[in-house]
Amino acid sequence: MILASPSNNTNKRIDQxxxxxxxxxxxxxxxxxxxxxxxxxxxSFVTDAKSRCLRAAEASxxxxxxxxxxxxxxxxxxxxxxxxxxxxxxxxxxxxTNVLAFAASDSLTFNIEGAPxxxxxxxxxxxxxxxxxxxxxxxxxxxxxHLIIHGMLHLMGxxxxxxxEAVRMEQLETNILAxxxxxxxxxxxxxxxxx
Numbered sequence: 001m002i003l004a005s006p007s008n009n010t011n012k013r014i015d016q017x018x019x020x021x022x023x024x025x026x027x028x029x030x031x032x033x034x035x036x037x038x039x040x041x042x043x044s045f046v047t048d049a050k051s052r053c054l055r056a057a058e059a060s061x062x063x064x065x066x067x068x069x070x071x072x073x074x075x076x077x078x079x080x081x082x083x084x085x086x087x088x089x090x091x092x093x094x095x096x097t098n099v100l101a102f103a104a105s106d107s108l109t110f111n112i113e114g115a116p117x118x119x120x121x122x123x124x125x126x127x128x129x130x131x132x133x134x135x136x137x138x139x140x141x142x143x144x145x146h147l148i149i150h151g152m153l154h155l156m157g158x159x160x161x162x163x164x165e166a167v168r169m170e171q172l173e174t175n176i177l178a179x180x181x182x183x184x185x186x187x188x189x190x191x192x193x194x195x
Contacts, residue, residue: 020072021050023058031061032116034074039126042077045140049077056145059176060152066117073119073155075148083125096125098132099147101154122151142182149176 023031035050042049053075065071080096087093087100104118124147133140153169160166174184 021054023054030070031058031065032072033057036074037077038082039077039079042126045130046144049144052141052145053148055180056148057152059179060149063176064153064156064172070116071119072116073152074121076121076123078123078125080125080127083123086123096128098128099124099151101151103155105157119155122148122155138185145180145182146173146177146185149173
């Protein structure tokens with residue numbers, strides 16, 4: 001389920017069942033991921049963006065997801081304007097951000113017995129991610145994977161409101177990224193601050 005356009009005055013979701021990608025994990029559980037590349041310019045910067053999003057979501061769910069249940073999540077690759085509109089509407093912050101995660105458990109949703117658990121929506125802002133990638137000397141593909149993992153952790157109940165929570169979340173992100181062959185994105189930050 002992908003959030004409707006922020007210019008729409010309803011909280012209506014767009015059903016995109018036909019675009020669901022089923023990920024079957026080794027333990028028999030399933031994760032269904034909807035990927036919507038709303039801003040086609042993503043395709044100019046990330047080769048096979050959809051597959052990268054799916055791999056990052058799968059790796060996150062495999063490490064910390066509820067393996068007993070079938071779950072669903074959506075990923076929207078958008079632009080700064082779209083993310084800024086959502087950020088204003090839902091967080092009261094009038095600027096874009098790299099990733100927004102709207103956990104279904106935070107809203108007034110319910111799960112029908114036997115139906116997949118709705119994890120929520122992840123929305124990524126292209127321009128912000130490009131700028132961050134350049135400023136931090138990171139490959140955009142690795143940064144995108146990191147942000148999808150970060151968003152998935154939020155959907156599964158993790159946050160970084162306290163220092164302890166932030167450290168735990170960074171450890172999980174680093175472990176998940178390692179399963180994808182991606183280096184620790186926090187390592188350069190640690191090295192710079194230790195000098």
